Amino acid sequence: MKTPVSGTRIRNHIRTLRFHRGEMTQQQLADQVDLTRQTIIAIEQGRYSPSLEAAFKIARVFGVPLEQVFQYED
Amino acid sequence: MLDLPPYVLAATITWFVVCALGAAVIARRWLVQGRRTVQPHGYPGALLNGLLLLAIAPAVSLVQYIGSAHRAFWGGAVDLLIAGLLLIGYHFVLKRRLIGRVARSAMSLREKTIASQIVAILVVYGFYGARLWGQPLTRPDAVGTLVGITVWMIVVSIVFHVTIAAYARSYGKLDRIDERDRLVALLGSRNAYRTLAAGVWCIVVLAIANVPHGLLFYAAMGIFALAELVRLGSELLYYRLGA
Numbered sequence A: 001m002k003t004p005v006s007g008t009r010i011r012n013h014i015r016t017l018r019f020h021r022g023e024m025t026q027q028q029l030a031d032q033v034d035l036t037r038q039t040i041i042a043i044e045q046g047r048y049s050p051s052l053e054a055a056f057k058i059a060r061v062f063g064v065p066l067e068q069v070f071q072y073e074d
Numbered sequence B: 001m002l003d004l005p006p007y008v009l010a011a012t013i014t015w016f017v018v019c020a021l022g023a024a025v026i027a028r029r030w031l032v033q034g035r036r037t038v039q040p041h042g043y044p045g046a047l048l049n050g051l052l053l054l055a056i057a058p059a060v061s062l063v064q065y066i067g068s069a070h071r072a073f074w075g076g077a078v079d080l081l082i083a084g085l086l087l088i089g090y091h092f093v094l095k096r097r098l099i100g101r102v103a104r105s106a107m108s109l110r111e112k113t114i115a116s117q118i119v120a121i122l123v124v125y126g127f128y129g130a131r132l133w134g135q136p137l138t139r140p141d142a143v144g145t146l147v148g149i150t151v152w153m154i155v156v157s158i159v160f161h162v163t164i165a166a167y168a169r170s171y172g173k174l175d176r177i178d179e180r181d182r183l184v185a186l187l188g189s190r191n192a193y194r195t196l197a198a199g200v201w202c203i204v205v206l207a208i209a210n211v212p213h214g215l216l217f218y219a220a221m222g223i224f225a226l227a228e229l230v231r232l233g234s235e236l237l238y239y240r241l242g243a
Helices: A014-020 A026-033 A037-044 A052-062 B006-036 B045-067 B074-095 B109-132 B139-167 B171-175 B179-208 B213-241
Strands: A010-012 A070-072
Touching: A014 A026, A014 A037, A026 A037, A026 A052, A037 B179, B109 B139, B109 B213, B139 B213, B179 B213
Parallel strands: none
Antiparallel strands: A010 A070
16 A cells, blocks of 8 residues: 655555545544544645544544554654 | 953854754754654754744844944844755755655645734834834833734734635634644744743843843834744744644
């Protein structure tokens, strides 16, 4: 699975997971995890590393383990 | 031999040490970490240092001017030079992709609001600064300036907010904040505190040097405006580049 270029060491597959969830919009995801759409955009682009709580919430929305959404790059 | 009071030399040397430490941190990132320098707070380092130097350069010039028998401003000029080098360095690092790609996108509503506040401060404080610069300050002038700045800041801010709201599709969502907004606000306040603390020390030095009260008033107002600019500018940078 190709990952986007990231500004942090944490990479994510949120864009891909949203696509597999019927093109879920960033706003829909933001509403479900109680974040703003701008923050979802920043996380997807690697400009912001979410808190542990937010990361677990995002993984729960997609129904996958945390490590399938976020990976730490050595 | 420079005919300078000891505190001016001490302030200048301290400033050079701070700049050198900042430069050493940036150099370490380049040399040791190289292309892996992608930590969240790493890449705006040179930019933030450059901007902070730019922000405080006038205060350094002021101290230099007051303390120097030659009425020179070279202290601030040196700061501006170092700030320029830091900003050029940041541009170089960005261009060489040593820091990871930074995505650019249209400004969000919150970013536009912050930008409008920056413009409002520059316009209002700039107007009063240009009008009163070089003139002796009387008590009615001081009161008038305080009231005027407060009123005009409110008026200009309302005008900007109404303009932004008129063109925005989702202005109501500006009220909603999350963990990223809180983090950006905290980082911005931290940078503003550092500027304010440095400014307070400059004012203390000026007070010890027995400068006129009017000048202290201008210095205090200027430092306050600078701290606000640093806070808002930092927030804008963190929103745009990452926090």
